[in-house]
Amino acid sequence: MTQRKRLSATQSSSQSRRQTGSLLAQEEDDDSTFTQPSSTQVQRGLEKLTPAQVDQKTAEVVQYFLVKDQKKIPIRRADLVKHVVKEYRNIYPEIMKRAVRIFDQVFGLKLVEIDTKNHMYILVNKLETVEGASPINSPTNPKMGLLFVILSVIFMKGGVVRENLIWNTLKKLRVDPAEKHEEFGDVKRVVTDEFVRQRYLEYVRIPHTEPPEHEFRWGQRADMEVSKAKILEFMGQLHEQDPQSWSQQYREAHSTPSSTQASTSSQR
Structure with a gap:
């Protein structure tokens, strides 16, 4: 009985490790499946959306950055696309362009990509950088x-x-x-x-x-x-x-x- 329990626990532990490894691999692959939309694709995507929809999604991206930045941990593009941008990924460059403008003009912040290989971002206070x-x-x-x-x-x-x-x-x-x-x-x-x-x-x-x-x-x-x-x-x-x-x-x-x-x- 004890031996069966040990065997079951070992199998369960092994399965858990496989599942964890699978999830980690999936997270790593999330960004590799994302292809940067061309300007033509972005234009077509914008034509299917109202200005209010684009503004709303941009606001969600800005809010996501501001909340995450409180812990000062870099934000992965893969997480941003997966959890916030979602079905709007075909206009991702336009959303980011607008978000950068809002950070600059409203919050005095600069969006910086500190890791171009893994696409990780941080927010830097522009006034702090200058002064x-x-x-x-x-x-x-x-x-x-x-x-x-x-x-x-x-x-x-x-x-x-x-x-x-x-x-x-x-x-x-x-x-x-x-x-x-x-x-x-x-x-x-x-x-x-x-x-x-x-x-x-x-x-x-x-x-x-x-x-x-x-x-x-x-x-x-x-x-x-x-x-x-x-x-x-x-x-x-x-x-x-x-x-x-x-x-x-x-x-x-x-x-x-x-x-x-x-x-x-x-x-x-």
Whole structure:
């Protein structure tokens, strides 16, 4: 009897894993089945719809972005098409063009495609980008303050640091990743999971290390939102030094943005 139960449990577990794998594969395939409509297809699609219908769908897309962006996790095109655009996918480019205009003119936000391969988007505050006054550059909530410290360490150390350096730095600030913090809770989870999913940080396994070691780098969202010049200014005040005394960091902070940086996309 016990043996039959074990066999049944094993079969059930195996079936569950197969179903989970199937669902994940289906999610990955959702976007691959979506083909960008041509301008002719878009025009034909618009002719079959009323202006009110297009406006309503655009409003739904805008609302979806605003709600999802509260968690600062990038939004996948596949999810957007599947859950919001739905039967309007043949006019997807027009909807996105209108959404981009609304974000720009109404909310002062810029829609940015940070991953052109997997088509993932984030919203960036245009005023923050221009003035360098983002919540991270002038953090007002504790989590953003924690993130600001980590990004500062990575930047000042040349763009990549081993995780031990981050943990030791936080310990000096009385934030121990091995202990539950009254403000952040599980600090290690916040840093290695939450900030990583939000694309503020990259947390990468260092090859051929045993036990496994990891290193941190700036994530795509940090590159878009965080002013390196502000970080350098902050470090100068902290150490009572002229920011130009860190010559390498100063050059990087005041160089023109990389041409490979993600750009606004209204067509994808």
